[in-house]
Amino acid sequence: xxxxxxxxxxxxxxxxxxxxxxxxDVSCSSSGSSRxxxxxxxxxxxxxxxxxxxxxxxxxxxxxxxxxxxxxxxDCRYCVNRCSNDVPRxxxxxxxxxxxxxxxxxxxxxxxxxxxxxxxxxxxYTMELLCETVHRLRTVHRFQGYIHVKAIPGADPLxxxxxxxxxxxxxxxLEMATAEGLRAIAPNKHRKNILKPMRQIQNGITENKNEITxxxxxxxxxxxxxxxxxxxxxxxxxxxxxxxxxxxLYDKFSLKRVYYSAFVNVNEDRExxxxxxxxxxxxxxxxxxxxxxxxxxxxxVDELLTExxxxxxxxxxxxADWAVRHLECFPVEINRADYQMLLxxxxxxxxxxxxxxxxxRFGNLTFEDLKKIGVVLKRALYFITxxxxxxxxxxxxxxxxVQNLTYQNRMGKGEKxxxxxxxxxxxxxxxxxxxxxxxxxxxxx
Amino acid sequence: MEDDRRETYNMEDKYLICEDSLExxxxxxxxxxxxxxxxxxLHIQIGEEExxxxxxxxxxxxxxxxxxxxxxxxxxxxxxxxxxxxLCRAAASCHLDKGEAVYRTVVDALTAGSGRRVMENLxxxxxARCFELARFTANEAHYETExxxxxxxxxxxxxxxxxxxxxIGPKNNVVPFVMPHFxxxxxxxxxxxxxxxxxxxxxxxxxxxxxxxSAGEDFVLKEFALSEKEExxxxxxxxxxxxxxxxxxENKKLQRQMCAYRYQDYMTEFEQKR
Numbered sequence: 063x064x065x066x067x068x069x070x071x072x073x074x075x076x077x078x079x080x081x082x083x084x085x086x087d088v089s090c091s092s093s094g095s096s097r098x099x100x101x102x103x104x105x106x107x108x109x110x111x112x113x114x115x116x117x118x119x120x121x122x123x124x125x126x127x128x129x130x131x132x133x134x135x136x137d138c139r140y141c142v143n144r145c146s147n148d149v150p151r152x153x154x155x156x157x158x159x160x161x162x163x164x165x166x167x168x169x170x171x172x173x174x175x176x177x178x179x180x181x182x183x184x185x186x187y188t189m190e191l192l193c194e195t196v197h198r199l200r201t202v203h204r205f206q207g208y209i210h211v212k213a214i215p216g217a218d219p220l221x222x223x224x225x226x227x228x229x230x231x232x233x234x235x236l237e238m239a240t241a242e243g244l245r246a247i248a249p250n251k252h253r254k255n256i257l258k259p260m261r262q263i264q265n266g267i268t269e270n271k272n273e274i275t276x277x278x279x280x281x282x283x284x285x286x287x288x289x290x291x292x293x294x295x296x297x298x299x300x301x302x303x304x305x306x307x308x309x310x311l312y313d314k315f316s317l318k319r320v321y322y323s324a325f326v327n328v329n330e331d332r333e334x335x336x337x338x339x340x341x342x343x344x345x346x347x348x349x350x351x352x353x354x355x356x357x358x359x360x361x362x363v364d365e366l367l368t369e370x371x372x373x374x375x376x377x378x379x380x381x382a383d384w385a386v387r388h389l390e391c392f393p394v395e396i397n398r399a400d401y402q403m404l405l406x407x408x409x410x411x412x413x414x415x416x417x418x419x420x421x422x423r424f425g426n427l428t429f430e431d432l433k434k435i436g437v438v439l440k441r442a443l444y445f446i447t448x449x450x451x452x453x454x455x456x457x458x459x460x461x462x463x464v465q466n467l468t469y470q471n472r473m474g475k476g477e478k479x480x481x482x483x484x485x486x487x488x489x490x491x492x493x494x495x496x497x498x499x500x501x502x503x504x505x506x507x
Numbered sequence: 508m509e510d511d512r513r514e515t516y517n518m519e520d521k522y523l524i525c526e527d528s529l530e531x532x533x534x535x536x537x538x539x540x541x542x543x544x545x546x547x548x549l550h551i552q553i554g555e556e557e558x559x560x561x562x563x564x565x566x567x568x569x570x571x572x573x574x575x576x577x578x579x580x581x582x583x584x585x586x587x588x589x590x591x592x593x594l595c596r597a598a599a600s601c602h603l604d605k606g607e608a609v610y611r612t613v614v615d616a617l618t619a620g621s622g623r624r625v626m627e628n629l630x631x632x633x634x635a636r637c638f639e640l641a642r643f644t645a646n647e648a649h650y651e652t653e654x655x656x657x658x659x660x661x662x663x664x665x666x667x668x669x670x671x672x673x674x675i676g677p678k679n680n681v682v683p684f685v686m687p688h689f690x691x692x693x694x695x696x697x698x699x700x701x702x703x704x705x706x707x708x709x710x711x712x713x714x715x716x717x718x719x720x721s722a723g724e725d726f727v728l729k730e731f732a733l734s735e736k737e738e739x740x741x742x743x744x745x746x747x748x749x750x751x752x753x754x755x756x757e758n759k760k761l762q763r764q765m766c767a768y769r770y771q772d773y774m775t776e777f778e779q780k781r
Contacts, residue, residue, distance in 0.1 A: 073743070074742070074743060074746060077743055077746055077747055077750070078746050078747075078750050081746075081747045081750035081751050082750040082751075084751070085750065085751045085752070085753055086753070098691060099691045099692060099694045101694050101695070101714065102695075103695065104692065104693055104694070104695060104696065105692060106691050106692045108688075112652060112653045113653055113765070114653050114654070115654070115748060115766065115774070115776055116761075116762045116765045116766045117748060117751050117752035117753075117762070118749075118752035118757050118758075118759065118762060119752045119753045119754075119756040119757050119758055119761075119762070120756075120758040120759075120760075120761025120762045120764070120765060121752075121753075121756075122765065123748065123751060126747070127751060162743070165736070165740050166740070166743075166744060168657065168659075168671065168693065168696065169656060169657045169658070169659070169671070169740065169744075169775075170655050170656055170657050170673070170689075171656065171744050171775070171776075207692075324756075326753065326755050326756070340755055340756075341755055341756060343756065417627075417629065420624075420627035421627055421628065421629045421630060423624070423627065424621065424624075424627065424628045424630055424631075425630055427630065431629060431630050431635075434629055434635045434639075435629055
């Protein structure tokens with residue numbers, strides 16, 4: 063077989079095509095592993111991760127996010143690189159990827175490499191290329207920064223294992239929340255094939271942890287864990303379904319992160335919704351908020367949503383929504399409530415809850431102190447008392463509180479949303495958006 | 508009569524005028540304790556007062572490395588590294604009330620007895636202020652570790668890697684907090700970070716310890732030659748930066764919220780737009 067692309071293509075053109083092709087992959091974080099430099103090469107990793115820049119859409123750029131190749135044998139309806147699309151194709155060589163990563167990293171442009179790929183010839187062939195690239199980066203260039211590689215579903219488990227020992231994070235994209243959805247939208251992918259490498263990576267991480275307890279210098283396997291991604295709004299799934307799947311992934315597959323990606327109909331596919339108002343950004347935002355509630359605030363999906371009420375309230379955030387439906391738990395006395403209860407107050411986050419617990423050892427806290435601690439009083443005031451008093455006389459009534467919270471939002475003084483509160487992004491639709499002008503065809507603006 | 512007057516004199520507020528530096532503030536704290544007059548009427552002030560108070564005494568304190576070291580050692584020993592570093596970050600702030608805030612926080616810890624837990628005592632307004640200042644410095648240092656852009660300067664010998672150079676303009680004095688991060692990350696590189704507001708260089712020779720160099724008030728940064736490949740990589744990164752944004756999600760306001768203009772001014776990928 064022969065590659066369909068011109069091998070002499072300049073690195074600049076390849077970077078444009080393959081950066082553009084990777085942009086719908088959401089994952090960008092460089093968190094989860096903490097490694098010092100050994101003095102032999104460049105690079106280290108920081109547990110919290112670092113974002114080095116922000117793109118025009120406001121999303122962070124932490125890693126050099128590229129596809130190895132956008133050649134693909136699959137024909138997934140939602141994907142811009144599907145084989146039936148007529149887009150310019152390109153492939154890097156392992157050396158080009160290594161050189162770009164090293165030179166960008168030295169200049170502090172990036173935190174590491176995010177390498178994904180279309181399926182070239184076969185999953186095995188592709189996975190081997192990715193593995194080879196990462197191997198070269200780690201051994202020849204002695205790169206010690208962050209590396210995130212996609213595990214290709216259907217690839218040989220041995221290849222996945224070998225790659226896992228070289229990288230910080232691996233991920234397999236779930237794509238759709240339900241197996242039926244996946245079948246409808248990606249005819250070449252199967253739920254089983256996606257879950258298999260996911261399980262393999264999970265087991266690899268657990269075994270590796272045991273190994274490291276025994277042998278301190280044993281090599282690390284995916285130190286930063288694994289993540290996955292789901293497309294939101296391409297199919298009529300409810301938030302309840304999506305969040306239940308996410309909860310399962312956290313509990314049963316010990317994932318570090320689940321990413322949600324508002325659907326963009328890049329292919330103008332007949333079977334997929336047209337979404338006139340742009341991608342469902344507000345819905346995506348609410349899902350992320352709920353995701354945080356699951357991971358850091360001790361909430362369960364069944365508390366937030368039910369079969370009968372399967373979607374989030376678009377007007378207020380999931381935590382405030384839970385609070386107004388459980389007014390029997392409120393108001394909470396700031397000076398006495400336990401940490402778990404403090405976390406459930408709208409306007410109190412993980413940091414401020416910790417600070418409250420520490421600061422009240424020195425004396426009773428007042429509303430003034432809470433403000434300094436970082437509590438968002440305009441949201442919290444309906445739900446708290448300080449030394450038995452509320453900030454203002456408030457009715458403990460669901461409608462009254464919701465009205466007040468949403469009134470602030472309407473006035474632009476309430477919840478800070480990363481876009482206009484009706485859920486559309488700032489930009490109006492223009493003629494150029496209509497026929498996918500910007501997707502892979504015109505790279506230069 | 509005589510005694511009475513002494514009493515009033517003691518009731519007057521005393522202002523210790525210190526230099527705007529960690530040394531200045533720590534020497535001020537040393538002198539404040541050395542006066543042994545209690546802390547009620549003592550204040551630390553950074554730089555000269557413009558509106559002199561009528562019933563106040565002003566004492567000028569010159570920074571002293573020995574006294575600074577004594578204070579630093581005591582703070583580390585009695586309050587722990589964590590509190591000590593918080594105080595250092597507060598002292599690197601651009602706000603001039605930092606002297607008083609740091610001083611009062613030390614008094615709260617050592618004299619009022621909150622000790623190692625002092626930073627949790629947010630009910631104390633000075634501790635809260637100190638916390639706030641330290642957080643501002645820490646946040647800005649964090650942003651700079653993300654947004655610093657190095658340029659490769661032309662190498663002396665062909666084939667060698669050139670020195671990496673970065674110019675920043677932070678509000679707080681963050682260079683000392685940024686350097687350890689890069690010294691670990693780029694341990695085998697020669698690099699420099701230059702704070703153009705304070706004319707302060709952080710210098711890291713490859714595989715050696717980093718250090719600070721103050722260039723002095725009149726210093727002007729000269730034009731320097733870049734390495735051959737530098738332009739090319741800058742261009743590549745700009746192209747990548749353009750390619751990775753999703754058009755249908757464009758949101759400049761969010762971009763600006765996450766990365767303020769004052770950082771963008773120094774960043775490779777934004778230079779041409781503004």
